[in-house]
Amino acid sequence: MNTVTTKGPRSGERGYEESPRNHSLPILNPPNPQRAAAPRVVVIGKESVGKSQLIASLTGERPEVSNLKGTTLACAAYRWGERTLIDTPGIERQSDSVTTRDALQSLAEHDTVILIAAGTHLDDDLKDLWPLVAGKQGVVVVTFIDRVANVAASERLEELSRHAGVSFVGVDARAVSAEQTERLRIALTEPAEFSKQSPTLTTGWRVEPPAGWLDRPWLGPVLALSLLMGPATFAVWFANTVAQLLDPIIGGWLKPLAEAIQAWPASLDLLKAALAGQYGLVTMGPLLFVWAVPTIVLYAFLLAAYKASGLIDRLNIALHPLARPFGLSGRDIVRVVMGFGCNVPAVISTRSCSSCTRGSCISAIAFGAACSYQFPATLAVFAAVGRPWLVWPYLGYLALTTLIYLRLTAPREARSALNLLVVDRRHFMEWPRLNSLWREASGTLRQFFFQALPIFFAITLIASVLGWSGLLDKAAAVVQPLMSLFRLPAEAALPVLLASIRKDGILLFAGGEETGSMAAAWTATQVLTAVYLAGVLLPCLVTALTIAREQSWRFAAKLLTRQALAASAFAATVAWFGKWIGW
Ligand SMILES: Nc1nc2c(ncn2[C@@H]2O[C@H](COP(=O)(O)OP(=O)(O)O)[C@@H](O)[C@H]2O)c(=O)[nH]1
Numbered sequence: 213m214n215t216v217t218t219k220g221p222r223s224g225e226r227g228y229e230e231s232p233r234n235h236s237l238p239i240l241n242p243p244n245p246q247r248a249a250a251p252r253v254v255v256i257g258k259e260s261v262g263k264s265q266l267i268a269s270l271t272g273e274r275p276e277v278s279n280l281k282g283t284t285l286a287c288a289a290y291r292w293g294e295r296t297l298i299d300t301p302g303i304e305r306q307s308d309s310v311t312t313r314d315a316l317q318s319l320a321e322h323d324t325v326i327l328i329a330a331g332t333h334l335d336d337d338l339k340d341l342w343p344l345v346a347g348k349q350g351v352v353v354v355t356f357i358d359r360v361a362n363v364a365a366s367e368r369l370e371e372l373s374r375h376a377g378v379s380f381v382g383v384d385a386r387a388v389s390a391e392q393t394e395r396l397r398i399a400l401t402e403p404a405e406f407s408k409q410s411p412t413l414t415t416g417w418r419v420e421p422p423a424g425w426l427d428r429p430w431l432g433p434v435l436a437l438s439l440l441m442g443p444a445t446f447a448v449w450f451a452n453t454v455a456q457l458l459d460p461i462i463g464g465w466l467k468p469l470a471e472a473i474q475a476w477p478a479s480l481d482l483l484k485a486a487l488a489g490q491y492g493l494v495t496m497g498p499l500l501f502v503w504a505v506p507t508i509v510l511y512a513f514l515l516a517a518y519k520a521s522g523l524i525d526r527l528n529i530a531l532h533p534l535a536r537p538f539g540l541s542g543r544d545i546v547r548v549v550m551g552f553g554c555n556v557p558a559v560i561s562t563r564s565c566s567s568c569t570r571g572s573c574i575s576a577i578a579f580g581a582a583c584s585y586q587f588p589a590t591l592a593v594f595a596a597v598g599r600p601w602l603v604w605p606y607l608g609y610l611a612l613t614t615l616i617y618l619r620l621t622a623p624r625e626a627r628s629a630l631n632l633l634v635v636d637r638r639h640f641m642e643w644p645r646l647n648s649l650w651r652e653a654s655g656t657l658r659q660f661f662f663q664a665l666p667i668f669f670a671i672t673l674i675a676s677v678l679g680w681s682g683l684l685d686k687a688a689a690v691v692q693p694l695m696s697l698f699r700l701p702a703e704a705a706l707p708v709l710l711a712s713i714r715k716d717g718i719l720l721f722a723g724g725e726e727t728g729s730m731a732a733a734w735t736a737t738q739v740l741t742a743v744y745l746a747g748v749l750l751p752c753l754v755t756a757l758t759i760a761r762e763q764s765w766r767f768a769a770k771l772l773t774r775q776a777l778a779a780s781a782f783a784a785t786v787a788w789f790g791k792w793i794g795w
C-alpha cells in the first residue's frame with residue numbers, strides 16, 4: 213500500500229513537518245521515493261485567507277484552520293486525488309517572520325501554485341502576491357466570495373480569467389461545491405502560466421469588517437485589556453470555588469485508602485511511601501485533579517472561543533500600543549496568553565512573530581506565562597495552607613515582575629515607536645463553530661491528560677524514592693544556605709528544584725502526611741516567595757529544550773541565566789519586603 217495516501221501531513225523533499233500541536237517537536241519526515249510520482253501544488257496566500265480551510269474542504273483532512281492569524285506554522289503536505297497539496301503559512305508583506313520565510317522557500321521549490329486571494333481584498337492581494345508567482349503556473353482561487361455580496365461576482369472573475377490568462381475560481385472555502393472542485397481540477401490539469409506583468413484589470417472589491425469599539429483610540433486598549441483579563445479572572449475564581457468545594461469531599465474519600473496503605477507491613481516501606489507518603493500518589497494526586505482540571509477545562513474553552521471567533525486578533529491590534537514599551541507587539545500577546553495553556557506550543561507559535569520582537573515574546577512566555585500545570589499547582593498550594601486569596605497578590609506580582617523583566621531585557625529596537633504592527637487588514641469576526649471550538653479545546657485537554665499527567669505521576673514517584681532513601685535531606689543540606697536568601701526553610705529546595713524540570717513540582721509544597729503540608733506553618737510571605745520562586749526560576753525542561761531548538765543553545769542558555777537571576781532577585785524582594793512589613 214502506498215504510504216503517501218494515508219492521513220496526516222506527508223513527507224516531502226524538505227521534510228514537511230508535523231503540525232506542532234503538542235509537546236512533540238516537529239519531526240522531519242524521511243524522504244519517501246514513492247511520493248515523487250504525485251504532482252505537487254503549493255498553496256500560497258496571505259494569512260487567514262482560507263488556505264488551510266480550502267485544503268481541508270478539498271481533501272477532507274484536517275490542516276489547522278483557525279480564525280487566528282498566523283495559525284499555520286509549518287508547511288505540510290496533503291493528498292488530493294492524484295495530487296499533493298502543500299499548505300503553507302501566510303505570506304505577510306514586510307514581515308521577516310520565520311513563517312513567511314518558510315512559505316516563500318516552499319514557493320521557490322514548486323512550479324505549480326494555487327494562489328489564494330481573499331475576495332474581500334482581491335485587488336490588494338493580487339498586486340502584492342502576483343509578482344511572487346509570475347512565471348510559475350497554476351490557478352487563482354478567490355476565497356470569501358460569500359462576503360462579496362455582488363451578483364456579478366462570477367462574471368467579474370470570468371473577465372479576470374480572460375484578461376490574466378489564468379483561471380480564477382471563486383469559492384467559499386468552508387463549502388466548496390462539486391462544480392468548483394471540478395473547475396479547479398481541470399484548471400490544474402493543464403495549468404496556465406502567470407504572466408510576468410501583474411493583471412491591470414481590477415475589481416474594486418473591498419469589504420471591510422465594520423469598525424467597532426475595539427478600534428477606538430482610548431477605549432480600544434482598555435476594552436481589549438478587560439476582555440483579555442476578565443474571562444481569565446473569572447476562570448481562576450470559578451476553578452478556585454469548585455476546587456474548594458471538591459477538595460474536602462475527595463480528601464474524605466481517599467483518607468481510608470491512605471490509612472489502609474499506612475497500615476501495611478514495614479517491609480513494603482518504599483511502596484507505602486510512593487503511594488501514601490508525604491509525596492505519594494494518593495496524597496498528591498487529588499490536589500492535581502481537583503485544582504488543575506477545572507482551570508484547564510475552562511481555560512481551554514475560553515481560549516478556543518477567542519481564537520475561533522477571531523476576537524483575539526482584534527485584541528492584538530488594540531493592545532499593540534500598550535505592548536510596545538515592553539518590546540512586544542500586539543501579535544505576541546496572544547502567544548503569551550497561549551502560554552498559560554502550555555509554554556511549548558506557545559514558543560513554537562512565535563514563528564509567525566516578527567523576528568524583531570520574537571526574542572522578547574519567548575522571554576515573556578518563559579517568565580510570565582504560568583502554564584496549566586504551574587498555575588493550578590500554585591492554587592492548590594495556596595488552598596492547602598488555607599490561604600486561597602494569595603492567588604491575587606501572586607498574579608499581580610507575576611504580572612508586574614514580567615513587565616519589569618521585559619522592560620529591562622527587551623532590545624531597544626523592539627521597544628521603539630517605529631515597531632509598527634504589521635497589520636494588513638482587520639479580519640472578519642465569526643461566531644465560533646462548535647467543531648472548531650471542540651477541536652481547539654480538545655487538543656489542549658489531550659495534551660494535559662496524556663502528557664502532563666504521566667509526568668506528574670513520575671514526579672511523585674521520584675520524589676517518594678528520593679525522600680525514602682534520605683537523598684533529599686542530603687541535597688537539601690547543600691542548597692540550604694541558598695534558601696535562606698529567600699527566608700525559606702531548607703526543605704523548600706526540593707520543590708524549587710523539581711519545578712525547574714516540571715512545573716507541577718510546585719505541588720510538593722502542599723504535600724504532607726499527618727503533619728500537614730510542608731508549607732502549613734509558613735508565613736504568607738514565605739508561601740508566596742516559595743511558589744513564585746519555584747514557578748519562575750526556570751521554565752520547565754521541555755520548554756527550555758524547545759527554546760533551544762527554535763532559536764539556539766546560546767539563546768536558551770542566555771535566557772535561562774537571565775531569568776534565573778531576575779527571578780531570584782524578585783523572589784528575594786518579596787521575602788525581605790514581607791519581613792519588613794511583618795507579614
Ligand atoms: N466566510 C468565509 N470564511 C472563510 C473562508 N475561508 C476561510 N474562512 C475562515 O477564515 C479563517 C481562516 O482560515 P484558514 O484556512 O485558517 O486561513 P489560512 O491562514 O489562510 O490557512 C477560518 O476561520 C475559516 O473558517 C471563506 O471563503 N469564507
Ligand SMILES: [Mg+2]
Nearest residue numbers: 263264276284
Ligand atoms: Mg493555514
